[in-house]
Amino acid sequence: MKSKPVIRLKLLTAGIGLATLSGAAAAAPPKADAVHGQQVFARCAACHVIGSTPGTRMGPSLNGVFDRKAGTLAGYTYSAAMKKFGLKWDAPTLARFLQAPMKVVPGTKMAFPGLPNAQDQADVVAYLKQYRADGTKK
Known part of the structure; x- marks a missing residue:
């Protein structure tokens, strides 16, 4: 069983990745x-x-x-x-x-x-x- 800090770290990393991708999409020229x-x-x-x-x-x-x-x-x-x-x-x-x-x-x-x-x-x-x-x- 995984410990809670490891799960939180993975969720945080995934969230940062999604935020980065959505920011890149928003910055794309029309x-x-x-x-x-x-x-x-x-x-x-x-x-x-x-x-x-x-x-x-x-x-x-x-x-x-x-x-x-x-x-x-x-x-x-x-x-x-x-x-x-x-x-x-x-x-x-x-x-x-x-x-x-x-x-x-x-x-x-x-x-x-x-x-x-x-x-x-x-x-x-x-x-x-x-x-x-x-x-x-x-």
Whole structure:
């Protein structure tokens, strides 16, 4: 017969394992939905273009934004803060920026309060990721 301390230790170990697994599941990024991202992007379309429509608006074109260094699209005048940001746009960086643009890049010209919802961020990132620099879909 096992002693009570050994049983308690096994139960405690099992509980810690389950807590760790559930914490890992909670930390997983949301599954991205590019179709919903297009709907969310409607909030961005007042200032940004994407797809076959060339040019810029109040903000730069977002065609081919992935792997592009921030503040470098030719033909758009960026803030000094965005030029100095220096990172390449990848999914985590773009999601973080979309959450709170003015906090991530203080001094940016992007006067947008951000997308606080992680699912919306992931969905917009998935939507943007579909486009090459020439505006065609991958």
